[in-house]
Amino acid sequence: MGHVLARLSGFGLVLLPHWPYSFEREREGSDAVRVTRWTPSGPVQAVVEPGQRVDPTDAMDVEPGSDLPYWQIETSVFCARWPADFTLESPRDTGDRTPFYLQGPGEATIFPQGPVPKARLASPDALVAPYQTVVARRTDDNGVTVVELTYEHDDKLWWQAHWVLPFRGDQLVVLTAQSLESSSERARKAAETVVASFQSAP
Template identity: 50%
Template structure:
């Protein structure tokens, strides 16, 4: 068990958890519940501004003011309301984090990915999926929303392609049952338009 490359920063603190971990709580609250899942059972701590580090759970340092934001490498994105943040449980999973919401809703980042790999009209469409909407946010964030069936039920998946350089993009992927798709859409839109930290973003 060791540190991860995801930090949660806001409300005057920067939290660096140990792996595997979960952040839970209200995105607007000044404290966060941090849980780690070592082999010998889970450990929890509630931390925020002015809190000290908790050994083998989370390191706490001074951080920026404002809302809680996820920091991944050079990227910073908002933490949308209604979602917990979890690390992959498999050490071989290269996904930086998963946002887990109600009724199976999930959002996670991929990349950065070369834009050349995303150039084809069907680059983000898997077998059995169909496009239900294409749209653009902030003039340069392409969004494709897809419908598909899973275990006999209707599901929706969406991809937000966010340019983070001239040749690469960060991709956010979200999915949920059709009944929960509005929650994922709102979370993905907010994360996409609040991404910061890349000096040469177009």
């Protein structure tokens, strides 16, 4: 079993997946979760229904957890709510230290980076690539700054945004979201769900 950088907590449970893995809602509007462990011989799956018995499985370990009435993503650094309509996936590369990826409609991907020292992002354009166009900048009441960008790739228009969240001391966590521009509203909403519920890990 590989090292896992993220897990799910809620409904009195902690789901500890076996790498490489993915979590997805079993069906629309449900809190049931399908866990998939990807193995050389094929996927190993299990379904967790809140409030029902969870049998042992090769896809994950299960421990008692918080009684939150929703699923929360937990890493060693922070916790945040798992947005609806997005799967939660581990990196497939053992050298990738990104805790998780959220994958959604319109080729959307959302992922955290950091913590990083504030000095690394001192420039307003530290997160802007030369080929990208800035379409919006803002800062909320909690000191979270956002830069939204557009760019072209493979003859398609893409949207990308970075939320820079104050963290412990002189550090920051960056949450990046990107999708086809036509699906940017859904990707933005999912990222804002993560940002609004973001808190330092205990």
